Amino acid sequence: MPASRTYDVVVIGAGPSGSLCARNLAARGYHVLLAEKRPVVGVPVRCGEATGRRSRLSNFMKVNEAYIETDLNGVILNGPGGVSIRYDKEDIGLMIDRRLFDQDVARQAQAAGAELCVNTRIEGISPVKDGVRELAIVDEASKTASTITARLVVGADGVEALSGRWVGLKTRQLPPQVCSAIELRVDAMDVNPNHLTFWQGHDSINKGYVWVFPKLKSGVVNLGSGVLTPKLGEKNMYDLSMEYKNRLFPDAKVVEVHGGAVPVSGNLTEFVADRFVLCGDAAHHTNPLTGGGIISGILGGELASRWIDAGFRNGDLSRSFLVQYQVDCWEQFGKHHHRQMSIRDFVVELPLPTQTAFYRIFKDMVDADLSLPSKLVGYARMLGLAAGNWKAAKKAFIK
Amino acid sequence: MSAGPKKPNKTLLLDRETCISCAGCVGTCPDLALDMFGVDLQVFQDKCTYCTICVRFCPVGALSIVKGTPTSPIVA
Ligand SMILES: Cc1cc2nc3c(=O)[nH]c(=O)nc-3n(C[C@H](O)[C@H](O)[C@H](O)COP(=O)(O)OP(=O)(O)OC[C@H]3O[C@@H](n4cnc5c(N)ncnc54)[C@H](O)[C@@H]3O)c2cc1C
Ligand code: SF4
Ligand code: SF4
Numbered sequence: 001m002p003a004s005r006t007y008d009v010v011v012i013g014a015g016p017s018g019s020l021c022a023r024n025l026a027a028r029g030y031h032v033l034l035a036e037k038r039p040v041v042g043v044p045v046r047c048g049e050a051t052g053r054r055s056r057l058s059n060f061m062k063v064n065e066a067y068i069e070t071d072l073n074g075v076i077l078n079g080p081g082g083v084s085i086r087y088d089k090e091d092i093g094l095m096i097d098r099r100l101f102d103q104d105v106a107r108q109a110q111a112a113g114a115e116l117c118v119n120t121r122i123e124g125i126s127p128v129k130d131g132v133r134e135l136a137i138v139d140e141a142s143k144t145a146s147t148i149t150a151r152l153v154v155g156a157d158g159v160e161a162l163s164g165r166w167v168g169l170k171t172r173q174l175p176p177q178v179c180s181a182i183e184l185r186v187d188a189m190d191v192n193p194n195h196l197t198f199w200q201g202h203d204s205i206n207k208g209y210v211w212v213f214p215k216l217k218s219g220v221v222n223l224g225s226g227v228l229t230p231k232l233g234e235k236n237m238y239d240l241s242m243e244y245k246n247r248l249f250p251d252a253k254v255v256e257v258h259g260g261a262v263p264v265s266g267n268l269t270e271f272v273a274d275r276f277v278l279c280g281d282a283a284h285h286t287n288p289l290t291g292g293g294i295i296s297g298i299l300g301g302e303l304a305s306r307w308i309d310a311g312f313r314n315g316d317l318s319r320s321f322l323v324q325y326q327v328d329c330w331e332q333f334g335k336h337h338h339r340q341m342s343i344r345d346f347v348v349e350l351p352l353p354t355q356t357a358f359y360r361i362f363k364d365m366v367d368a369d370l371s372l373p374s375k376l377v378g379y380a381r382m383l384g385l386a387a388g389n390w391k392a393a394k395k396a397f398i399k
Numbered sequence: 400m401s402a403g404p405k406k407p408n409k410t411l412l413l414d415r416e417t418c419i420s421c422a423g424c425v426g427t428c429p430d431l432a433l434d435m436f437g438v439d440l441q442v443f444q445d446k447c448t449y450c451t452i453c454v455r456f457c458p459v460g461a462l463s464i465v466k467g468t469p470t471s472p473i474v475a
Contacts (some may be wrong), residue, residue, distance in 0.1 A: 039437075042423040046421060140437065160425045160435065175425040177454055180423065182458045227457050231428070237458040259421030 001139050002117050002148055007033045008309065010135055010150035011114075012163050013123045014041045017297035019105040019278025020060060020154025021328055024305035026042050026114035033107065034114045037121035037135045039142060042102030045261035048183060048222050049056070049098050050196055050213050052353035053091050064104050069215040070095035073194040080201030080274045080355030083166070085363045093196070095215050097295075105298075125153055125166045128274045150259035152308055152317050155278040156301065159261040164282060171282060179208060179291055180236040181226030188252035190214040190221050199244070201359065202352040208237075210244050220255065223248070226262055226291055264288040266341050267334040272322040279304040285329065289340035296333050303328050342396045358385055406448050409449045410465050417461040424453035424462065 011022040014036035023033040050070065057063050072095060074088040110116050119140040126134040132149040139146075155163030159178075164171030190197065193214045200209040208227030215222065222244055225237045237259070245254065263284040271283040280283065280297035287296055307325035311317040350358060361381045368374030386393040411432075418461040432446035433453060454462045 044420075160422055162434075163433070165431065171426075172429060175427060175455065178423075178427060178456070180456050229452075232451055232455050234455075236460045239461070257419055259423060261420050261421075261426055261456065263426075313415030354422070365456045 001032050001144075001146070002034075002035070003115060003118065004031070004145040005148050005280070006132070006279070007148065007150045008032070008280040008312070009152050010035060010122075010148065011154040013157040013278060013280075013282070014038075014102070014106045014109075014116060014118075014298065015156060015158050016102060016294055017101070017282075017285070017301040018154065019109045020298050021154050021156060021279055021301035021305045021308075022114040022116075023105070023109035023112045024302065025308060026109060027306075028309050029113075030309075032109075032114040033150070034109050034116045035120040035122055035137065036106075036116065036118045036351070039119050039140070040262055041106045041116075041118060042099040045098040045254075045277045046183070046258045047098045047294070048211055048213050048224055048291075049096050049215065050211075051094055051096055051292065054095050055091075056295060057094070058195070060302060061105065061108060063161060064100075066213045067097045067104055068094055069097055069217045074192075074196075076195050077359075078197070078199045078204065078360075079356065080203040080352055081202075081359070083356060083359040083363055085359065085366050086195075087366050097215070097218070097262075097286055100390035101294075114336040116169065122157075122163065122275060125163060125169075131275075133218050133275050139291075150275075152275045152311070153306060154278070155276065156280050156297075157281045158281045159263060159295040161263075161278075164268075164271065164278050164290070167266070169270055169273060169278065169280065171268060171271070171284070172263055173263055174265065175229035176350035177263070177288075178229055178264035179264050180229055180237055180259075181224060181262050181360075182259045183222055183224030184241050184255070185256040185258075186221050186223050186245055186249050186252050186254050187219075188221055188249040189216075189219060189374050199373055200347075201355055201358055205240060207348050210240065212248065214242075219334075221249070226323060228264065235307070236366070240258060250361050262275075262286055262291040264291060265340070266337045267326075267329055270326070271329075272319055274319045275317045277304050277322055277325060284332070287340060289344045290339055296337070300329060301335060303332065312318030346386070346392055349395060350389060354385060354389055358382065361385070405420055408450060408466060408468055410467055411447050411449065411453075412463050412465050413440060414461045414463075417459050419459055419461075422456065424456050427452050427456045429457065443467065 027031045071091040077085040081301040120172040161171040185242040197212040210225040252327040281302035284302040286293035365378035422435040
């Protein structure tokens, strides 16, 4: 149960995005409640656990070795027509333990002065009245209901994204722009223990991908698959993941099964309201090409905290002020995500032979170490390919 | 609930044995007919319009729509 009845800021959800936002605001002296409905932060882990490099993460926090699983040195991308692309490069990213990571960020928020309450479910948010929003909360352990008020509410409630809908924002995960995903934790080690391995295309799965991400420290691999919302009766991701598991690691045990939704629509157009902002998966800050949402969620939380602070200092927490946060998100990563979504849409629209040709071009570039001449030649060939598939290109790039 | 059109003679069935409590379906429902309480997915049959979106989404195939009104004991 929260210790107070009134807060400057209530953050809903102690995922990476919410915890980071809460940490920053508490550090600036605001009275912050971080409300999490789960009994234990970070459990269950619904994530492939691959993320950006150390230097990227250290922009936001002191990296704690406790949650680092693997230093990644490359990527293997298995495309259609047997085209396999191998890219070796030191320090391209990390595998982390999301349970330990989420708990670490939540602890940072607590250390900065935020009040973390687990087992605390937010059930509704009132319209703004007398400069505050009222939140209906339920203590999940005792099932007791109560209300608290906040001068501003941050919805960092992840893919379920109900908080935005309570205040009238269109945050629903609209098919097909939401990935249906499954992840198996398999008691095995991959032959390429420092590489992320992917399968994509008409030969494996076209509107998604299969992944194998090795967690070296724990000695397990995360094997999963995700796809843009399938049609009724299409193969589900559990069956697909099990096919790959049985092929790649026939004798290994599946120790955990998780699933979930990944928002892949690109940033929402509207994710602020009067005295209300969304960040992370709730604002669809996830990368629509890779489905990665850890770093962009953290960045969303960081930017949200800056604009909320600015709003308090300006005495203006209205929608029209907070819109600047939306614009900032668009500039810092939304634009980039939008471009990546176009590339994704182009590749999945291509018929098998052209898709294979696309992968071959990409492979030639990577095999030449992505040197400038190889890139120039590669892009020219891709342009030729796009011209020959004008319909797919138009659909993907001219929206 | 507003007095909407008469409910069709259908039920959204949740196979609790198969459901892995991933909560993914919750965010896809247009009618706020699903919510996750701990590891228990709740289906609010009165809100469901049987649009099949969650059925398509579910990564393990735990949801289906069957003929007949929810009987007691409530199916899901
Ligand atoms: C199968 C799968 C694999 C993935 N793989 C990767 C990957 O490899 N790399 C990567 O970067 N990203 C990956 N993602 C995406 C990544 O997990 C998310 O983008 C990330 O967790 C988003 O962080 P968040 O803080 O916005 O939300 P979350 O981490 O989802 O946190 C939201 C929190 O809010 C809480 N909450 C929700 N509603 C309420 C409420 N009403 N009251 C109180 N609390 C509430 C939830 O319990 C949860 O703890 C994957 C996702 C899935 C489903
Ligand atoms: S069938 Fe449609 S309305 Fe009913 S619960 Fe599923 S998504 Fe919601
Ligand atoms: S999507 Fe399927 S597995 Fe996930 S909570 Fe809903 S019914 Fe259960």
